[in-house]
Amino acid sequence: MVHAAEQVNINETHEEIIHENTLFAEPVAHVGNFPITNSMLNAWLVLVIVIILAIAIRKNLKAVPRGLQNGMEMIIEGFLGIFDSVTGSRKKSLQFAPLVLAFFFFILLNNWSGILPGVGSIGQVVAHGGEKIFVPYFRGGTADLNTTLALATIGVVISHILGIIAVGWWHYLNKFINIKAFIEIPKKVIKDPTVLLVNPIKAFVGLIEIIGEAAKVASLSFRLFGNVFAGEVLLASMSAILAWGVPIPFLFLEILVGLIQALIFAMLILTYLTINTTAEEH
Numbered sequence: 058m059v060h061a062a063e064q065v066n067i068n069e070t071h072e073e074i075i076h077e078n079t080l081f082a083e084p085v086a087h088v089g090n091f092p093i094t095n096s097m098l099n100a101w102l103v104l105v106i107v108i109i110l111a112i113a114i115r116k117n118l119k120a121v122p123r124g125l126q127n128g129m130e131m132i133i134e135g136f137l138g139i140f141d142s143v144t145g146s147r148k149k150s151l152q153f154a155p156l157v158l159a160f161f162f163f164i165l166l167n168n169w170s171g172i173l174p175g176v177g178s179i180g181q182v183v184a185h186g187g188e189k190i191f192v193p194y195f196r197g198g199t200a201d202l203n204t205t206l207a208l209a210t211i212g213v214v215i216s217h218i219l220g221i222i223a224v225g226w227w228h229y230l231n232k233f234i235n236i237k238a239f240i241e242i243p244k245k246v247i248k249d250p251t252v253l254l255v256n257p258i259k260a261f262v263g264l265i266e267i268i269g270e271a272a273k274v275a276s277l278s279f280r281l282f283g284n285v286f287a288g289e290v291l292l293a294s295m296s297a298i299l300a301w302g303v304p305i306p307f308l309f310l311e312i313l314v315g316l317i318q319a320l321i322f323a324m325l326i327l328t329y330l331t332i333n334t335t336a337e338e339h
Contacts, residue, residue: 061279074082080286082201083192099176100198105165107159117247133158142333143324153330160212161323168285168315172292172308199260199285199318209277212326213270220333228336233267235260273329277322284318 082094114129122130136158140150170176180193198204221229229239245252288311295304 062331065224069168081204082196082203085192085194092202094203095193095196096198096201096204098203099170099195100167101196103163103170103198106166107162136161139324141269142325143327149331153327155321156215157327157330160208160326161319164208164281165199165319167204168319169312170195170201171289172311172315189261196319197285197289199281200289202282205278205324206274206280208322211273212272212322215325216329217270219330222334223334229333231263232268233263235263245307265268270274273325279323281318281322284314286313 062288071138078161082096084092084096114126118126133154137147137150137154140157141147144150144153145310174199176193176195178189178193179195182189182191219228242252292304292307292311295307
C-alpha cells in the first residue's frame with residue numbers, strides 16, 4: 058500500500074513543466090507595479106555591452122590604428138561607402154552614420170544574443186493556472202514586439218524631427234497637410250482652371266502620406282520581430298528533434314538572418330532620414 062505522502066511525491070515527479078516560445082515577453086521580476094521582462098533584461102545587457110565597447114574604443118584611439126580600432130575603422134568605412142549610395146552625399150552619410158550605426162549594432166547584438174548558450178534555457182519555474190511553466194531569465198530583445206516597435210517608432214520620429222529642421226516646419230507640414238495647395242487655388246484658377254482638380258488631389262495625397270508613415274512603423278517592427286521570433290521557434294523545434302548536430306546548420310542560418318535583418322532595418326532608417334531631409338522639389 059502506497060502512503061499518501063509517497064503518492065504526492067510520485068505525482069510531483071511526473072508533473073510536466075511547460076516550456077514554449079511565447080509571442081510575448083515573460084516578466085521575471087517587478088519593481089513596484091512595473092514588470093521587468095526577460096527581453097528587457099537582455100536589451101539592457103546588450104546596451105551596456107555597446108556602451109562599454111564604445112568607451113573602450115574611444116579611450117584607446119590612436120593616430121595609427123591597430124587591433125580593434127583598425128577593425129572598426131574598416132567596418133565604418135565600408136558602411137560609409139554603402140551609405141553614400143543612399144544619401145548621395147558623404148556629408149549626409151557622416152551626419153546620419155552615428156544614429157544609423159547605433160541602430161545596426163544594437164539590433165545585431167540583440168538578434169545574435171538570442172542564440173547564445175543559456176539565453177532561453179536558464180530560468181525559473183513558476184506556477185500558473187495549475188500548471189508549471191518555465192520562464193527564461195533572458196530572451197533575445199528583438200524577439201519581443203515591444204522592443205522592435207519602440208525601435209521603429211524612434212527611428213521614424215527622429216527622421217521627421219530632422220526633416221523639420223532641414224526643410225522648415227511649413228514646407229514639411231505641407232507634405233502631409235497640403236494647406237499651400239488650397240491657398241494657391243484662388244491665385245491660379247483664372248489662368249489655370251485645372252488647379253480646381255489638381256490641388257485637391259495633392260492635398261489628398263498628403264493624407265495618404267500620413268497613413269504611409271504609420272505603415273513604416275508597422276513594417277519595420279513586424280519584419281524584424283517576425284524574422285527573429287521565427288528563428289527562435291525554428292531552433293527550438295530542431296533541438297527538440299535532436300539536440301546534437303541537427304541545430305548547427307540552423308544556428309549559422311540565424312547568424313546570417315540576424316545580420317541581414319539588422320542591416321535592412323538600419324538602411325531603411327537611413328532611407329527615411331534621407332528622404333525627409335530633402336526638399337520636395339529635389
